[in-house]
Amino acid sequence: MLGMQGTLIEVEASIGAGLPRTVLVGLPDTALYEARDRCRAAVAGAGLAWPSQLLTINLTPASLPKAGSHYDLAIVAAVLAASDVVPRSIAASSVLVGELGLDGRVREVRGVLPALLAARDAGFERAIVPAGQVTEAGLATGISIWGVSCLADLIEVLHGRPVLDPPAAAARAASPPDVYQPDLVDVRGQPEACWALEVAAAGGHHIFLHGAPGVGKSMLAQRLPTLLPDLTAEESLEVSAVHSLAGYSLNSGLMRRPPYSNPHHNASMAAMVGGGMRVARPGAISLAHRGVLFLDEAPEFSPRVLDALRTPLETGQITIARSAGQACYPARFQLVMAANPCQCGMLGVPGANCRCTPMSVRRYNERLSGPILDRIDIHHRLLPSLLVSSRISAGEPSAIVAARVAQARERQARRLAGSPWRLNGDVPGAQLRKLPEPQDMSLLDNAVRAGRLSARGIDKVLRIAWTLADLDGHDRVSKGNLAAALGLRQDSWRCAA
Missing domain, CATH: 3.40.50.300 (P-loop containing nucleotide triphosphate hydrolases)
Structure with missing residues (x-):
C-alpha cells in the first residue's frame, strides 16, 4: 500500500543447485527481510521440511520498495508450491495477506480492507487472510474470503479445502457500544x-x-x-x-x-x-x-x-x-x-x-x-x-x-x-x-x-x-x-x- 493505492506483489520461489541458503530479493525492508527466518521456523514447526538447497524468493515488481510483515503467507505458499507440497493453482490465483509466528500461527496485520479492495479492483476473486480478520476482509464485497488460523489451515486451503465458514453478510453496521454518549x-x-x-x-x-x-x-x-x-x-x-x-x-x-x-x-x-x-x-x-x-x-x-x-x-x-x-x-x-x-x-x-x-x-x-x-x-x-x-x-x-x-x-x-x-x-x-x-x-x-x-x-x-x-x-x-x-x-x- 502506497497511501490508499495498492499494488499487487507477486511472490516467486525457485529451488536450485547451490549451498543451502535462502535469498530474499525485491527491495525488502528489515521486517520483510526477517521473514526468511520466521517462515522457516513456522514450516519446521508444522512438521514440514524447508528446502535444503539454494532457495531464491523474489518479490516483483523488483523496483518497488516493500515493507511490512504481511507477505509471510504468500512467501510460505510460494515455497510450499515450489517444493510440490501444495498445488500451485490456488496459490497463484489468490491474494494472501498475513504474518506468521514461529509456532505457525497466523497473526493479524494492518490494512487488510484497503489491500483487498485493491486486489478486487485488480481482478482477483479470492483472498486468504488471518482468521481473526475474516470479518474485516468480508467488508470488501465481490471477493471470496478464506480464513486461516495456522500453517496447517493454509495447507488445507491451498488444497482447495476451506477450514472456516465464509464470513456472513459483509458490510453490516457496527453496533453502538452500550456506554454514555455525549449530547x-x-x-x-x-x-x-x-x-x-x-x-x-x-x-x-x-x-x-x-x-x-x-x-x-x-x-x-x-x-x-x-x-x-x-x-x-x-x-x-x-x-x-x-x-x-x-x-x-x-x-x-x-x-x-x-x-x-x-x-x-x-x-x-x-x-x-x-x-x-x-x-x-x-x-x-x-x-x-x-x-x-x-x-x-x-x-x-x-x-x-x-x-x-x-x-x-x-x-x-x-x-x-x-x-x-x-x-x-x-x-x-x-x-x-x-x-x-x-x-x-x-x-x-x-x-x-x-x-x-x-x-x-x-x-x-x-x-x-x-x-x-x-x-x-x-x-x-x-x-x-x-x-x-x-x-x-x-x-x-x-x-x-x-x-x-x-x-x-x-x-x-x-x-x-x-x-x-x-x-x-x-x-x-x-x-x-x-x-x-x-x-x-x-x-x-x-x-x-x-x-x-x-x-x-x-x-x-x-x-x-x-x-x-x-x-x-x-x-x-x-x-x-x-x-x-x-x-x-x-x-x-x-x-x-
Whole structure:
C-alpha cells in the first residue's frame, strides 16, 4: 500500500543447485527481510521440511520498495508450491495477506480492507487472510474470503479445502457500544455557542471557539459529531479503509458514524499529517476524514504543525512525499479549534484579574498564524455564565438539532446537484459566485474597506450565509443571513483579547 493505492506483489520461489541458503530479493525492508527466518521456523514447526538447497524468493515488481510483515503467507505458499507440497493453482490465483509466528500461527496485520479492495479492483476473486480478520476482509464485497488460523489451515486451503465458514453478510453496521454518549442537552448557558455549532454542522464549516477556561469549549467540540448525519455507503468504506491502514480493528463492521480525532498538543508533524521513515502512515487529520478534528489548546501546538494544515483545509487531502513515492491520504475533515484568551485564561473575563503581561498576551496570540485563522469559517467567543448551574436552562437534545442539520444538508445537496460538492463549506469560490448573489452586499463592502475581511473571508461569509438560509428553509440569502454570517466570521480572537 502506497497511501490508499495498492499494488499487487507477486511472490516467486525457485529451488536450485547451490549451498543451502535462502535469498530474499525485491527491495525488502528489515521486517520483510526477517521473514526468511520466521517462515522457516513456522514450516519446521508444522512438521514440514524447508528446502535444503539454494532457495531464491523474489518479490516483483523488483523496483518497488516493500515493507511490512504481511507477505509471510504468500512467501510460505510460494515455497510450499515450489517444493510440490501444495498445488500451485490456488496459490497463484489468490491474494494472501498475513504474518506468521514461529509456532505457525497466523497473526493479524494492518490494512487488510484497503489491500483487498485493491486486489478486487485488480481482478482477483479470492483472498486468504488471518482468521481473526475474516470479518474485516468480508467488508470488501465481490471477493471470496478464506480464513486461516495456522500453517496447517493454509495447507488445507491451498488444497482447495476451506477450514472456516465464509464470513456472513459483509458490510453490516457496527453496533453502538452500550456506554454514555455525549449530547448537546448537557451544555448549559451557551445558547449562542450551540447555535454556532449547529451552523457549523449544517454547512461543514470549520469553527474556532475561544474563551475563558471552563466555559464549555471542549464540551461543545465533543458533541459536534452527534449533530452530523451517518456516513453514506461510499464514505463509510473510505473511512473504514483509512482506519484499517492505521491498525484499527474493523471486526465490528464498517464505521457508520463520523470519526472524532483529538490529538494532544504535543503531537509531531508526522503524527498530525501522517508519515514515517519508509512507509507513510495516515495521521490524525486522515483519521478525522469525513468527521471532526478537534485541536484543544490550539496555541500550545507547534506553529509548524498548525501551518501544515493549510493545504488539507483547502484541498481535502494530504500528499506525503518520500523517496519511494508519494502517498496520498484523504483529509476532508471539519476542524474545531479551542483557545484561551491568554495563558492564564482570565483576560477579558468580568470580575477576573489577568496576570499576563501585554507582551505575554501578544506572544500567545501570535502562535496562531493569520493564514490559519483566515481559513476557519466561524469564530465564536464564549463568555462565562453569570448564573448558578441550577438556574441555567439546558440546550436542545442533539437528536432535534441533528434533524435540522439533516434538512439543511438536503437543501444543499439539491442545490449543488451535478457538482462534486455537497456542502456549502466545500464549495470553491468560482462555484460560489455562480449562485444567486445577495441583493445587498454593502455590509461586505464596508468590512473589506475597514480591513476586517480578506478576499477569502468574503467567500467564507457567503458560504455561512447560504447555510443560514438553508437552516431557515429559504432559497435566497437575505440581508439578515448576511449580517449574521458576518457576525459569526468577525468574532475575532485577537480583537477579543
